[in-house]
Amino acid sequence: MTDDKMLRLHLAERLAASGHLRTAPWRVAVETVTRHEYLRGGFFDRVDGPGPTAWRPVMPDDPRWLARCYEDDSLVTQIAGTIVPRDIHGTIMRAPTSSRTMPSLVVRMLEDLCVEDGHRVQEIGSGYSTGLLSARLGDHLVTSKEVDRDVSVSTSVALGTGGYFPELVVGDGLAGHPDSAPYDRTIATCGVLDLPYAWVEQTKPGGFILATLCGWLYSSELARLTVGDDGTARGPFLGGQISFMLARPHLPPELGTLPDLDAADEQPTEIGAAVLDDWNTRFVAQLAAPRAQRFSLERNGRTEHVLLDVAAGAWAALAQDDRGAWTVRQGGPARLWDDIAAYVTRWRGDGAPALDRFEVTVTPAGQSVSWSKV
Known part of the structure; x- marks a missing residue:
């Protein structure tokens, strides 16, 4: 048995034990598809340390490369839109x-897609998951x-x-690919x-759409929507704090020149910025301000938590x-x-x-997104 075959079998075993890999057809796919072939160009490992996050390349000639390809880990393959490991x-x-x-996230999503033999699938974003499908x-x-x-x-x-x-x-996945539609x-x-x-x-109609809905406060959830005969789609979040890189047209803009943060009077608020440290509360806040970005500043001897919607000019x-x-x-x-406090207050109520x-x-x-009362 080759090294990579053994690694595929071990990966399948780990994914099954964790509950992500649940059915026999997908297990066969995991045991068959060679993930390392999708990483022939190498990947970046994070370098932990003080200051900004740094990344270093790991290429196929590195003795760690093959085993790392079969760890349950997301592996960065591109930096800053164009830079790949060989650069x-x-x-x-x-x-x-x-x-x-x-792999656990890929497999969990494919299981949640609930495909059946003969289904035609449209995938937005190509990679290892394309091989499994x-x-x-x-x-x-x-x-x-x-x-x-290049990807x-x-x-x-x-x-x-x-x-x-x-x-x-090759093209903007947000437009889908109508030429081969309809898809199951x-x-x-x-x-x-x-x-x-x-x-x-x-x-x-009756088909599923599986996608991760996000905001620029970076809380996100996996949703499975069913397409209706009336041309609408609706469905629940599936839970699990799923996180993906944003589609490129949905990436946040540069912050640019900051507004004058002293150009408004200070007012008391019962809901403070600490609520945004909670994943669920932050997701609710995003519903009120999906295009607000969050960052911190040290000013006048204290930490200020700033939210800024660049396009709207609100802060x-x-x-x-x-x-x-x-x-x-x-301002x-x-x-x-x-707006955020009103949403959070209503959700808590x-x-x-x-x-x-x-x-x-x-x-x-x-x-639109709504919720049911407890």
Whole structure:
């Protein structure tokens, strides 16, 4: 038995033991598809230390490479939109823009997609998951769209090595691929702020759409929507604090020049910035301000927690006084923190339901999220 075959079997065993791998057909796929072929270009390992996060390349000639490919870990394959491991000697301190998702998350999502033999699947974002879908369903039933041409090419090579030749398309996945529609299932391996209505149009009535809904406060949840005969889609969050890199058109803008944070009077607030440390509360806050970004500043001897919606020009700056009470200053065309506090207060008044009691609805007019009282 080859080293990689043994690693695939061990990976399948670990994923089954953790409860992510639940059915025999997907287990066969995990035991068959060679994940390391999707990482032939190497990956970046995080370098822990003080200061900004640094990344160093790990290439196939590194003795750690093969075993790392079969660990249950997301492996960064691109930095800053264009930089790949072969470009770097030493370390780099820029933000990751592409990765091979951890196998447990990939498999959990594929299980949650509830495919059946003969289903045609549209995938947004190409990679290891494309190979698993091809192994499970047959490559003739898989269409995968990837925004990054280099990622699509490397995925195509890896798929071909395994004998899989699904339809691979380069372009904006948010538009889907209508040429091969309709699909029984649509799955996205990237996060989105709003689920595109194009995916609803391209998925058959009764079909599922599986996608991770996010905001720029970086709380996100996996949703499974069922497409209705009326051209809408709705469904619940599945729980588990799923996190993906955002689709590139949904990435937040640069903060740019900050507004004058002293241009408003300080007011008391019963809800302080500390509530945003909780995943569920932060998700609720995002519903009120999905395009607000959060950061901290040290000013005047205290920490200020700032939220800024660059496009709207709205901002809020929160801090604690000497007694630990929270205050807020707000500016711009909207009262950003007032909107967040109102949402959080209403959610708490309904019993602070867990996110699996929320429902997402997508219509031609847009997306809405609601919750059920406890």
